[in-house]
Amino acid sequence: xxxxxxxxxxxxxxxxxxxxxxxxxxxxxxxxxxxxxxxxxxxxxxxxxxxxxxxxxxxxxxxxxxxxxxxxxxxxxxxxxxxxxxxxxxxxxxxxxxxxxxxxxxxxxxxxxxxxxxxxxxxxxxxxxxxxxxxxxxxxxxxxxxxxxxxxxxxxxxxxxxxxxxxxxxxxxxxxxxxxxxxxxxxxxxxxxxxxxxxxxxxxxxxxxxxxxxxxxxxxxxxxxxxxxxxxxxxxxxxxxxxxxxxxxxxxxxxxxxxxxxxxxxxxxxxxxxxxxxxxxxxxxxxxxxxxxxxxxxxxxxxxxxxxxxxxxx
Amino acid sequence: xxxxxxxxxxxxxxxxxxxxxxxxxxxxxxxxxxxxxxxxxxxxxxxxxxxxxxxxxxxxxxxxxxxxxxxxxxxxxxxxxxxxxxxxxxxxxxxxxxxxxxxxxxxxxxxxxxxxxxxxxxxxxxxxxxxxxxxxxxxxxxxxxxxxxxxxxxxxxxxxxxxxxxxxxxxxxxxxxxxxxxxxxxxxxxxxxxxxxxxxxxxxxxxxxxxxxxxxxxxxxxxxxxxxxxxxxxxxxxxxxxxxxxxx
Ligand SMILES: Nc1ncnc2c1ncn2[C@@H]1O[C@H](COP(=O)(O)OP(=O)(O)OP(=O)(O)O)[C@@H](O)[C@H]1O
Ligand SMILES: [Mg+2]
Numbered sequence: 001x002x003x004x005x006x007x008x009x010x011x012x013x014x015x016x017x018x019x020x021x022x023x024x025x026x027x028x029x030x031x032x033x034x035x036x037x038x039x040x041x042x043x044x045x046x047x048x049x050x051x052x053x054x055x056x057x058x059x060x061x062x063x064x065x066x067x068x069x070x071x072x073x074x075x076x077x078x079x080x081x082x083x084x085x086x087x088x089x090x091x092x093x094x095x096x097x098x099x100x101x102x103x104x105x106x107x108x109x110x111x112x113x114x115x116x117x118x119x120x121x122x123x124x125x126x127x128x129x130x131x132x133x134x135x136x137x138x139x140x141x142x143x144x145x146x147x148x149x150x151x152x153x154x155x156x157x158x159x160x161x162x163x164x165x166x167x168x169x170x171x172x173x174x175x176x177x178x179x180x181x182x183x184x185x186x187x188x189x190x191x192x193x194x195x196x197x198x199x200x201x202x203x204x205x206x207x208x209x210x211x212x213x214x215x216x217x218x219x220x221x222x223x224x225x226x227x228x229x230x231x232x233x234x235x236x237x238x239x240x241x242x243x244x245x246x247x248x249x250x251x252x253x254x255x256x257x258x259x260x261x262x263x264x265x266x267x268x269x270x271x272x273x274x275x276x277x278x279x280x281x282x283x284x285x286x287x288x289x290x291x292x293x294x295x296x297x298x299x300x301x302x303x304x305x306x307x308x309x310x311x312x313x314x
Numbered sequence: 315x316x317x318x319x320x321x322x323x324x325x326x327x328x329x330x331x332x333x334x335x336x337x338x339x340x341x342x343x344x345x346x347x348x349x350x351x352x353x354x355x356x357x358x359x360x361x362x363x364x365x366x367x368x369x370x371x372x373x374x375x376x377x378x379x380x381x382x383x384x385x386x387x388x389x390x391x392x393x394x395x396x397x398x399x400x401x402x403x404x405x406x407x408x409x410x411x412x413x414x415x416x417x418x419x420x421x422x423x424x425x426x427x428x429x430x431x432x433x434x435x436x437x438x439x440x441x442x443x444x445x446x447x448x449x450x451x452x453x454x455x456x457x458x459x460x461x462x463x464x465x466x467x468x469x470x471x472x473x474x475x476x477x478x479x480x481x482x483x484x485x486x487x488x489x490x491x492x493x494x495x496x497x498x499x500x501x502x503x504x505x506x507x508x509x510x511x512x513x514x515x516x517x518x519x520x521x522x523x524x525x526x527x528x529x530x531x532x533x534x535x536x537x538x539x540x541x542x543x544x545x546x547x548x549x550x551x552x553x554x555x556x557x558x559x560x561x562x
Contacts, residue, residue, distance in 0.1 A: 182429070184427075193402055197415075199364065199395070201391055201420060
């Protein structure tokens with residue numbers, strides 16, 4: 001096993017140890033933070049598929065978090081409280097939105113792609129802002145967390161955390177298979193050289209669109225979990241700043257490595273909690289840390305780790 | 315039998331007619347060299363033959379089918395592959411992965427999400443064969459980005475071969491290779507003759523006259539002469555337009 005899957009599995013194990021550790025030191029809030037970390041790790045993984053492997057810099061990815069979150073609220077209002085049904089509905093909505101927005105935005109490249117994905121993200125944002133039945137601008141509180149097999153098991157924070165962790169492990173495992181399968185190699189090829197791909201007989205558009213749709217569906221699942229974690233849904237989940245934050249997670253962790261996406265999400269959420277408690281100007285500190293990492297190691301934290309490991313072997 | 319027929323092809327950039335009413339026939343099995351000074355429009359011609367660029371007018375017929383408006387992917391499927399004058403590879407992928415991706419393009423669906431592609435023996439074996447053909451067998455695991463310029467030129471050719479073309483469009487395959495690599499590639503092209511029809515653009519006149527069955531001379535977007543190597547060597551117009559510069 002190479003270093004990357006080892007690092008990813010180490011992160012998963014580390015997360016799994018948080019609830020017992022939180023119980024030991026009597027700080028249940030740690031589990032809540034770990035839940036947020038795992039939720040955003042799923043979102044970051046989904047973005048890494050298109051941004052890291054496909055070089056498609058989507059600036060509207062938070063829309064899928066929001067779609068997933070609203071799927072919970074809408075389903076719950078219509079009496080569907082089962083987590084898996086809600087995830088299915090969220091994935092379906094995300095697939096439709098991604099298919100339409102992808103079919104348009106993937107005709108463009110570079111800065112145009114960034115702008116069009118941003119525009120679609122903002123469209124989703126303002127759609128939910130105007131949805132007064134669900135609180136409009138303010139959003140709406142959920143009556144309860146989703147159910148599993150008709151039971152309210154997820155009301156327990158620890159049980160909910162392990163549910164989220166299982167989803168993260170599945171997302172990581174599935175994406176790890178995918179990027180190393182035929183599809184992943186083609187997607188990587190379109191990142192490396194579109195012209196070369198066409199010259200050996202591929203039509204990049206269809207692979208990009210498939211990746212774009214899949215990425216949106218996975219992110220919507222993260223949105224379902226996010227809504228459950230906060231027991232609240234609001235358009236703020238799909239603000240463009242949130243899309244930026246997801247990109248920052250990848251930059252911090254290392255673009256184009258799944259372990260890096262996870263690490264980036266963990267560190268970003270962790271730093272947010274840490275710095276926000278310490279100073280109200282935490283965003284400035286966070287910006288400086290990000291700058292330091294990216295300047296020092298363009299491949300992010302995973303690049304740093306790789307260099308350290310290589311250094312140790314020498 | 316004519317495999318590739320080009321009729322009255324035209325392409326202009328503003329007032330500059332880069333391809334100016336060009337007609338060309340390439341017979342099945344031959345190695346057809348196209349020579350001409352810098353800026354004559356050779357690469358632009360290849361781009362139109364491969365589908366990278368759409369001509370303003372005229373037609374390209376491959377194996378009896380008009381392909382003037384079909385995209386690159388369909389032309390590759392039909393058996394038309396190319397190499398690039400400016401090396402166009404996947405820098406982060408190894409030599410083997412670069413070639414295996416070309417093999418994969420013609421071996422079943424790429425919408426497979428589960429099985430590790432690196433473990434597909436059929437892809438790797440065919441890719442290794444192509445690498446061995448160009449002399450890169452011992453470089454299979456090296457990332458393209460880490461290869462020497464000459465090795466990249468060899469890999470460029472291996473990728474094109476992996477498409478199993480009926481017609482291979484080669485845009486200056488020898489440019490930038492050392493004498494040893496060039497010798498090896500010339501021997502490879504010699505060996506490929508007869509199996510694959512080739513259009514070869516090359517500035518290395520020794521290689522061109524050694525390899526070509528036919529030579530067409532392209533100047534300012536037009537074919538000014540076409541014939542066997544001896545004919546072209548003797549042609550006064552060619553000597554004046556092109557070979558004259560080379561001779562001194
Ligand atoms: N996209 C473009 N826009 C404008 N002019 C172009 C473009 N592409 C090529 N040209 C011009 O067309 C002419 C022919 O270019 P081309 O690359 O086909 O020449 P070439 O015969 O391959 O030359 P060389 O031997 O240097 O490779 C040149 O004058 C070039 O500047
Ligand atoms: Mg050229």
